[in-house]
Amino acid sequence: MSQPRHSVSVAAVIPDEHGRVLVIQRRDNGAWQIPGGILELDESIEDGVCREVQEETGVTVEPVRLTGVYKNMKMGVVALVFRAQLVTGTPHPTEESAAVDWWTTDRVTAEMNETFAARILDALRDDPTPAIRHHDGVRLLEGDKFAG
Template sequence: MNIPYYEYGDRIGRTARIRTGSAAVIYDSDGKILLTRRSDNGRWCLPSGAMDPGENLEETCIREVWEETGLHVKIKRLVGIYSTPHRVTVYAEDNRWQLVGLCFVAEIVGGRLGLSDETTEVGFYPFESLSEMDILEPHLEWITDAQTNSDKIYIK
């Protein structure tokens, strides 16, 4: 079993605890999107993670990007708030979460791109190539929403 994985069902979130976190869509100068490959399951994702006590969600996003990639970023805009009750993220039988995630577009302001203990690869990829990659399902949705380049904030 690869960890984490997802369970789907009508209001399955009732069977889990709530976890809040955030993710960043970061573009390079060519419009490619920064993705990381997770060390726990080998899947691609946005830099992301859970909120720590004493943080707000923007701070969570900035910290997670730095921890996973070595890059310093500033938040540009909110893409959306995602809290579907129909998906649960499972890390272990007793570690099941309905996620409340905020996705931001962020801009690189410093640092050096590199790996962490949570990542085995990092790189910038064109949106058109993402369908060929094994990307975490929620993250693909968030990237697609960010690609609209609109002021619309998604609430899903």
């Protein structure tokens, strides 16, 4: 009998000069999220972040720092979220994203579920210590309530 395994995903919070962040609307479920996805077995964490952003937005980024580690307790997915800076390109929809947009933190808080909003707000904090949070896919768990 094989042991259960975690899946690891990587994602990027990419702010612009106006303090907005790049978000994508997923083609599969219509949800608005930051660009990211499952880390491939044979790639480095940073390469995975860059590949996922490229696949979902068409732009090249450079990861700046790890801003949070998030575990979906129901799905067994551990997400590593990085603050990243845009290097080249103009964001546009791709095979994986139905739309791309720049959202303010107010819109993020109002329109995204708590687990994804927390990833963005954590990444925009000045605190260099990465957040460590647990969630059920919709809400933060065990006192991890985000205090914006």
